[in-house]
Amino acid sequence: MKTVRIPPALRSETEGKREVHAAGGTVRELLDDLVSRFPSLRSQLVDGDDIAPFVNVYVEGEDVRTLDGLETEVHDGSTVILLPAMAGGA
Amino acid sequence: MPSYRDLLQQVKAEIDEVDVSRAREIVDAPDERPLVVDVRELDEWTEGRIPGAIHIPRGNLESRIERAAPDRAQPILLYCAVGNRSAFAAKSLGELGYENVTSLAGGYTDWKRNGFPTEVPRSLDAAKRQRYSRHLLIPEVGEEGQLKLLDSRILLIGAGGLGSPASLYLAAAGVGRLGIVDDDVVDASNLQRQIAHSTERLGESKADSAKRTIEALNPDVDVVTYKERITSENIDRILADGWDVIVDGADNFATRYLLNDASVWHDIPLVHGSIYRFEGQVTVFTPHQGPCYRCLFPQPPPPELAPSCAEGGVLGVLPGIVGSLQASEALKIALGAGETLTGRLLLFDALATEFNEVTLRRDPDCPVCGEHPTITEYIDYVEFCSGRPTHA
Numbered sequence: 455m456k457t458v459r460i461p462p463a464l465r466s467e468t469e470g471k472r473e474v475h476a477a478g479g480t481v482r483e484l485l486d487d488l489v490s491r492f493p494s495l496r497s498q499l500v501d502g503d504d505i506a507p508f509v510n511v512y513v514e515g516e517d518v519r520t521l522d523g524l525e526t527e528v529h530d531g532s533t534v535i536l537l538p539a540m541a542g543g544a
Numbered sequence: 545m546p547s548y549r550d551l552l553q554q555v556k557a558e559i560d561e562v563d564v565s566r567a568r569e570i571v572d573a574p575d576e577r578p579l580v581v582d583v584r585e586l587d588e589w590t591e592g593r594i595p596g597a598i599h600i601p602r603g604n605l606e607s608r609i610e611r612a613a614p615d616r617a618q619p620i621l622l623y624c625a626v627g628n629r630s631a632f633a634a635k636s637l638g639e640l641g642y643e644n645v646t647s648l649a650g651g652y653t654d655w656k657r658n659g660f661p662t663e664v665p666r667s668l669d670a671a672k673r674q675r676y677s678r679h680l681l682i683p684e685v686g687e688e689g690q691l692k693l694l695d696s697r698i699l700l701i702g703a704g705g706l707g708s709p710a711s712l713y714l715a716a717a718g719v720g721r722l723g724i725v726d727d728d729v730v731d732a733s734n735l736q737r738q739i740a741h742s743t744e745r746l747g748e749s750k751a752d753s754a755k756r757t758i759e760a761l762n763p764d765v766d767v768v769t770y771k772e773r774i775t776s777e778n779i780d781r782i783l784a785d786g787w788d789v790i791v792d793g794a795d796n797f798a799t800r801y802l803l804n805d806a807s808v809w810h811d812i813p814l815v816h817g818s819i820y821r822f823e824g825q826v827t828v829f830t831p832h833q834g835p836c837y838r839c840l841f842p843q844p845p846p847p848e849l850a851p852s853c854a855e856g857g858v859l860g861v862l863p864g865i866v867g868s869l870q871a872s873e874a875l876k877i878a879l880g881a882g883e884t885l886t887g888r889l890l891l892f893d894a895l896a897t898e899f900n901e902v903t904l905r906r907d908p909d910c911p912v913c914g915e916h917p918t919i920t921e922y923i924d925y926v927e928f929c930s931g932r933p934t935h936a
Contacts (some may be wrong), residue, residue: 462822463851508850512902517903520905535902541795541797541852542819544705544794
């Protein structure tokens, strides 16, 4: 299992959990597993067959768009960070 | 027993002297520029010097020269007011084994009389020396760094959650000029976190309120207020006032994309901070050296997926932490010290008390800072962030 860090803006979709475990060997498989368990995450993470353009997915601190995108391998013990943009400042 | 004049003549016969014209040639030579040492007293030095000279008073010359010039073969040009003290100094250095020492005949007086360039070294007065004493003790700041801070100009977008702590710490640090852009007024719901304001300022302009707080904290700071919302129409005018760093404490995506594009086009580093509930993000966008906001987030999320703090709430202390980190980054940029967060996004989770960091990379296809930019002038940022399809 791999650990996926859920940002605060998405926690209402994951029953308030800040981290969830997910199964899969690639980012695509992990996201599929997540979305199957928390279906309302789909519109927040996925756009067609790709990661939504306003969300970044990091594996070991690297943006998967600079790696192999959805096919980026995720090893056991790795942490995946989901990062949507936040604009708050006031 | 020789007189002073006899001794001076004797010393001058033993050393190498140059006149001011030759000295100017030597000083201007790009490759073999000598170490120029001013051996006068402190009060003479502070009134003006040859540019690039270092100051070692005659009385300390023998004890300090080795640190300034460890290599005995290093060419050294010594000067004083008229060339007498520097002649004795040259003799001493010769006795210490320095092989290539010359004394400026006629000294600084002749140099200045010829209209050659001089500079007046700046220093902190006694009051500033006391106020910034804890900075002066830090090698990375010191007097030179503090003078840099006093010369620096930092623009804050927003005098709210992030802008309050950032502006107060930048002011306390002695940043010479702070610009504050905010069109809002102080509301009771702000006071849970916006510490530049106070209960007695309810209804007052936030820019004015922040200015009053800053001036009470540090009268050295010149505060320029812009009581307007920053837009495509006014941003070039505001940036034309001359800013070294922008601190982004905005509360909406449209302003953040506008600031990003302006920062790239005006080549001004942008210190980014954002907050929501218990989490904060901080980074520095250094134009053309690191990624920009569009490299990080090419598109804003649809509004329904990106609640603001007004909608989702924020822990009051969180902007204190994130805004202080922004101030710290801005100060380092002004000082030219340390490593900034350029190329790194720092994530802070107050609930878990956890810092994480991810790597940010430049996107070669970035529409603003990429190799072939497709956005080269301000767009309709409100439309871009509305969630409706746009051409951008």
